[in-house]
Amino acid sequence: MERKVREMEELLEILEDLHPEVDFTTCDRLIDDKILDSFDIVSVIAEINERFDVAITAEKITPENFNSAKALYALIQKLEDGE
């Protein structure tokens, strides 16, 4: 549980670095509202790879996975579990 909170915070940090003006804890239309563009997504993926050591492949880049920090974290967890 504790690990989860820590990781989520780390993810939020990555995201806020890119867009300090967005509240990532609540926003769930990051792709639909074009808040994250393709450059942001690639930066995020590189950061995640760096810090969480999971590789998000191209086919995982879908609006469903990137629309909110929560969804993104769920994806990271899934990958960490090796599924």
Added chain:
Amino acid sequence: MLFTSYGFIGFAAILFLLYYLVPKKCQWPLLLAASYLFYFFAGPEYLLYIMTTTVSVWLTGRAIQARGEKTAAYVKECGKTLTREEKKAWKEKGKRRQRRLLVLCLLLNLGILAVVKYAAFAIANANALLGAVGLERRLDVPDFVLPLGISFYTFQALGYLIDVYRGTVPAEKNLFRLGLFVSFFPQLIQGPISRFGDLGKSLYEEHPFHARTVALGLERILWGYFKKLVIADRILTAVNAIIREPEIHSGAWVLVGMLFYALELYADFTGGIDITIGIGQALGITVKENFIRPYFSKSIKEYWRRWHISMGTWFTDYIFYPISVSKPMLKLSKWSRAHLGETVGKRIPVYLSSFAVWAATGIWHGASWNFIVWGLGNWVVIMVSQELGPLYGFLRGRFPKAEGRLWFRAFQVIRTVLLMSCLRMFDCYRNVPLTFRMFGTMFTEFNWSILWDGSLLGLGLTAVDYGVLVLGLALLFAVSMVQRRGSVRERIAAYPYPVRAILWYGLFLIVLLAGAYGNGYDASQFIYNQF
């Protein structure tokens, strides 16, 4: 068959009637037959190319899916006996096989595209290289006829295949259904590049006649013809006059040509897409939007999200992401962060991948250095504006009131349009050095008087033509403004019938009378000729 030929209009009209007369379950086979007939008119020898692509993609899609199912079934069946690692290994193995199939099919189809579209260009460059190093030997430059729409349908078919590989869409079982997806005729000329997940759904459904949808579709077609015939084809005369004689038309002419071309391209391209989407709609088929008022964009990046959207997303989804998040790229990124510092390291994936994407986008548009330089020009502009981001942030902080002001937004929009227009000059002039030279003359020759001394009338357009253009563009602009607050056609649909009828008929008459079509003929050409 161009959209603006009588043949095409007749073809589409007959198809439309048949489509709603045949039994509903024959609708999609009819579309397939019509698409192949359309392709046959373009050139019977092209059929072989599109059929090869269709069959190869269909077979590979089926094979990829079968392989996936086999792996899944095996893992499930022996699920209890296998360890976690073994399961993973099985899956990896399955994926590897799938990837091999995918790559094979990609190579085949991109190979065909490369040969017919790029072989001549490549060999011409190789010859230039041979000459440069002082060798006598020259290779024969092949002379392939480019099959109609090959860039569009190849990308559309490969998009489907990658989606199957990724598991986004199921492989299509029926070869003929996939055949329709690849050859759907309204898309063959100017795109868009549809996704199987978007278009596939409505393509095969049964479509009863809905007067309202059909009316909306026909309206859209008419609007497309308005853009193409009244504006684009008229202004094209002047654009050609300017760019075909660069020696005479330098300085301010270049600016005029640039802006005219921006209008021509917009009207022609969006008009063509309007016709495509309108035909789809009239047949009950939903084709995704390809433009969202791109000339209202405030930055180049935004512009590319709003202009030729289907191409942009294709390159993003199938080239940019796969390269930028690939394992070697992530490794490179890690390595450079460690050795070159955070600032550089962070940028590596984005810079390299977008470089590849823009080079590919450039060459996709045509086999010439002009397009490659054009593509990379876009890349440079986007990267520069990316790097200037902090500066903009700073300025925004200093002048918080500017943002949101009309003049500031107008400035951003005009800046974007001008930048895009400058880049597009590569698309106009014969070669790259000439383009740079012509661009330079804008700042060295000050012949601005051409704008008001009547020189503009020497471009093959009369005062009446300019009048029509001004009014036509005003209408286009007005419609775009209204469109920002919702569909204009929906709005019109709410009016009582007589009003709607008069509006449609009015637009029809405008196209009919003010359209720049026909033999370049007018009655005043009759000079009494005694013989």
Added chain:
Amino acid sequence: MKKRKLWKILGTAAAVVLSLALLQELLMPKYIYDITEGAMIREYYGEEKDHDVVFIGDCEVYENFSPEVLWQEYGINSYIRGSAQQLIWQSYYLLEDTLRYETPDVVVFNVLALQYDRPQSEAYNRMTLEGMRWSGSKAKSILASMTEGESFLEYVFPLLRYHSRWSELTVKDVQGMFRREQVTHNGYYMRVDVRPAENVPEGRILADYSFGDNAWTYMDKIADLCREKGIRLLLVKAPSLYPYWYPQWEEQVEEYARRRELPYLNFLELTEETGLDFSSDTYDAGLHLNLSGAEKITRYLGEYLREDMGLADRRGEEGLTEQWQEKTAAYERDRDAQYEKYGMTPQTP
């Protein structure tokens, strides 16, 4: 409810069709004020169709023969279906078209048209074809005449071709929608002014003097059609000095006439007999004859038709006489008005 919908559709369709038809009438060139050659073909349809002689061909028939003279002096009722640069297949299809209404005793064809083997120009095509009433002959004539870039559909709906004329419409286009003045006298285009022929240029040397296969095919079709219908075909070559009539061309026509047993009059060789004088009988230096010249050679032709081809004198025939009274009046009005315009005193023939 259903009925109302039907009316709505029918009403809209009727309004659209009617307004487009009017628009087409408005935008089509009327030809009656400027380029009168374009208005000639359609005039035929308003005529009583009981002609003894019908001329087909280009300006060498409609500017050089006067049906008025044939009637006044020989009692021969004739009509000229001529138009500018009428190509030989267009002549053939005009003949077909004419035969739908009447069967004359004699058809006169001017052989200059043999020089063109291929479609030439859209402007002239339109002047010949647009005035024709719709029939299979018209459709075939269009298909045979189209130059590159022309489309059949634009003949069916000329609006598509003339759509851009809206910016140059005049009051006359509106007037012409409802009333068209006659521009010819039974197909004859009258000019009274004089411009003597001087220094007529020699024909330039051609690579090949033989007429084309296509032209000959239609020449045969004209001859065959006439024979089939019991019409006597008379070949003529008008006395125009230009375009140059090559001796090689003359030989071919003579040979053809001999082979098909057709009478052939070459007015270039008949100047003595006709009394034609190129210092006073042409209005454009030898290309076309003026009234004086046309009347001279028409007299020769009338004589020939009466004596050699045995056409009867129909003067005094009821109905016909009245028609011609009107025509004569119009002819004389036109002539006198032109004399006045050019400041000439009428000559006595």
